[in-house]
Amino acid sequence: MIAAFRAASFVAASFVSASFVAASFIAVSASAQAPAAPSKGTPKPEAPKVDAPKAAPIPELRFERMLPELPLVRPIQTLQRPGDTTHLYIVEQPGRILVVDPSKRDTKEASVFLDIREPVNDGGNEEGLLSVAFAPDFDKSHKLYAYYTAAKPRRSILARFTVSDDGMTCDPKSEELILEQSQPYSNHNGGAVVFGPDGMLYLSLGDGGAANDPHNNGQNLGTFLGKILRIDASKTGAKGEPYAIPADNPFVGKEGAKGEIWAYGLRNVWRMAFDSKTGDLWAGDVGQNIWEEIDLIEKGGNYGWNAREGTHEFEGGKGDGPFKEPVVDYHHREGQSVTGGQVYRGKAIPALDGAYIYADFQSSNVWGIRMADGKSTKPKVIAMKRGELVSSIDAMHDGSLVVSTFNGGQEKGNPGSLWRLVEASK
Ligand SMILES: [Ca+2]
Ligand SMILES: [Ca+2]
Numbered sequence: 494m495i496a497a498f499r500a501a502s503f504v505a506a507s508f509v510s511a512s513f514v515a516a517s518f519i520a521v522s523a524s525a526q527a528p529a530a531p532s533k534g535t536p537k538p539e540a541p542k543v544d545a546p547k548a549a550p551i552p553e554l555r556f557e558r559m560l561p562e563l564p565l566v567r568p569i570q571t572l573q574r575p576g577d578t579t580h581l582y583i584v585e586q587p588g589r590i591l592v593v594d595p596s597k598r599d600t601k602e603a604s605v606f607l608d609i610r611e612p613v614n615d616g617g618n619e620e621g622l623l624s625v626a627f628a629p630d631f632d633k634s635h636k637l638y639a640y641y642t643a644a645k646p647r648r649s650i651l652a653r654f655t656v657s658d659d660g661m662t663c664d665p666k667s668e669e670l671i672l673e674q675s676q677p678y679s680n681h682n683g684g685a686v687v688f689g690p691d692g693m694l695y696l697s698l699g700d701g702g703a704a705n706d707p708h709n710n711g712q713n714l715g716t717f718l719g720k721i722l723r724i725d726a727s728k729t730g731a732k733g734e735p736y737a738i739p740a741d742n743p744f745v746g747k748e749g750a751k752g753e754i755w756a757y758g759l760r761n762v763w764r765m766a767f768d769s770k771t772g773d774l775w776a777g778d779v780g781q782n783i784w785e786e787i788d789l790i791e792k793g794g795n796y797g798w799n800a801r802e803g804t805h806e807f808e809g810g811k812g813d814g815p816f817k818e819p820v821v822d823y824h825h826r827e828g829q830s831v832t833g834g835q836v837y838r839g840k841a842i843p844a845l846d847g848a849y850i851y852a853d854f855q856s857s858n859v860w861g862i863r864m865a866d867g868k869s870t871k872p873k874v875i876a877m878k879r880g881e882l883v884s885s886i887d888a889m890h891d892g893s894l895v896v897s898t899f900n901g902g903q904e905k906g907n908p909g910s911l912w913r914l915v916e917a918s919k
Contacts, residue, residue: 551861552844553917554876556896560593560911562601568897568909569884570624574660575631578890582606583897583911586621586884588613588641592661607637607654607663614644617679618903619702624686626694630727631656637663638726640686640696642676649674649682651696653726653735671726671735674717678702681761685833690772693739694726697776699761704781705809706799711758712812714750719798721762721776721790723755743793758796758816763854764833764885765790769892770847777833777851778819781807785831786819787851787862787869820869821862828853832883839892842916850875850894850914852883857898859883859914876914884909 567586574580581595583603588610591603615621620642628636635656643650655667676682681699689695700706700719711719728737744750765776774790784803788796796819800812803822823831834851848861859876862869881898888894894914899907 548863548865548870549844549847551848551863551870551873551875552842554842554845554850554859554861554914555917556876556878556881556912557915558910558912559595559895560598560600562599563593563603563911564601565591565909565911566906567621567884567899568911569621571885571887571889571895571897571911572625572627573890574656575627575629577660580660581895582625584622584625585909586623587615587906588622590622590625590663604661606661607639607665609639609641609665609668611665612643612650612668613641614647615642615905616644617642618905619680619682619699623682623684626686626688627656628653628726629688629692634727638671638686638694640684642682647676647679649676649684649698651686669735672696672717672722672724674698676701677708683762685762685765685776687765687767689723689767689774690769692725692727693723694736695755695765695774696722696724697759697762697765698722699779700759700798706760709799709811711760711798712795712800714744714747714754714757717751717753719757719759720751720754721756721759721765721774722751722753724753755792756790756794756796758794758798758801758812759788760798760802762833763831766833766835766888768836768849769838769888770836773836775820775833775836775849775851777831779830780822780825783825784822785825785828785853786822787831787833787849788817788819789864791817820864821872823853823860823872828856828858830854832885834859834886835888835894837892837894838888839894841891841893845916850886852886852896854882854884857881857883859886859896876917878912881910881912886914 569586570584572582583591590607592606593603622641625639628634637654651672653669654663656663681702683697683699685697700710725737730737738752745752761779762776776788786803794817797816799810832852832854836849837845852859857878860872861875880901885897896912899909
């Protein structure tokens with residue numbers, strides 16, 4: 494999210510420019526939504542030969558409001574508990590998780606599942622409770638993982654909590670520290686915590702912050718900053734650490750490298766997700782000056798920052814390739830801060846199956862792409878919600894997608910909303 498994912502001083506300016514961007518995009522989206530009328534009686538022309546891979550078209554979607562009466566503060570993630578489809582857990586950036594029955598549309602109040610506003614520092618626009626994940630063995634372990642920022646000293650924390658037997662509350666006092674990373678600046682903290690199909694915990698950390706990656710963290714394998722980590726949180730380490738480093742991680746045993754690192758050269762991965770069918774790991778890496786990008790994350794991959802921004806050289810950056818190029822990038826004319834999304838695997842919209850759906854926090858464009866022959870189709874704007882800042886797109890157990898937004902501003906404590914992405918034609 495969060496363009497501030499550039500320097501904090503950029504926030505106000507870039508937010509102001511969002512309305513300008515919105516105006517310039519209406520034309521693009523309008524044409525994207527208007528299919529050519531079929532001509533009568535004339536033979537269908539042969540399809541032109543083009544480089545773009547052939548793939549099934551991606552349907553238009555629209556935002557359908559959920560829980561309109563429920564007051565929320567900067568919602569940044571929604572999720573369901575393993576084995577349960579009747580509750581929705583809503584993560585608020587200041588440090589609370591709420592739980593509601595989403596079928597009760599007019600509900601005005603949610604239960605508080607977890608309140609860690611005390612240890613969480615949300616002083617900076619990109620600070621706060623940033624991501625949570627239930628353990629894959631939740632039925633047995635009742636564990637929840639949370640990634641948040643804390644102050645004095647400024648740092649990022651990955652912690653584990655224990656959830657009550659009924660799944661409805663989580664005791665802040667059950668907190669166990671798993672991993673800590675000192676943070677030089679308030680911005681670029683990542684982050685997302687997700688479990689892979691291999692049962693491992695994947696965590697994205699930004700490059701530390703400021704601008705231009707002043708400490709060259711992205712290319713430095715000796716720090717967690719600017720990385721995606723992969724750890725086994727179900728085991729303890731050889732020296733009693735609260736997690737184990739999987740033996741098949743790419744930099745295990747490499748001199749000067751952290752064994753936890755799975756991929757590097759990342760600026761500020763805001764949201765990543767596994768395709769529940771193929772196991773591919775998709776990430777949105779927030780750019781700095783011009784280019785936002787979507788990456789397919791591979792073991793040991795170097796995603797280029799700060800030598801590269803999107804598919805372009807980043808002036809003044811350092812680093813030796815080979816670099817993994819993004820699947821797609823987009824210019825700041827189209828948005829200023831990517832929000833990585835989800836591969837749709839739901840049953841409700843069969844034509845959407847297998848499409849990767851992602852968004853821009855600032856312009857609120859939602860795009861769809863498909864991979865074919867190892868390449869992406871041309872990104873298509875399939876939905877938008879002007880005036881809403883798209884902080885997250887999350888997949889429920891049935892594959893349906895829920896979008897979290899801030900209502901129009903980035904100021905501290907501002908309200909937010911939840912939406913389902915549904916077929917535009919329905
Ligand atoms: Ca930081
Ligand atoms: Ca890159």
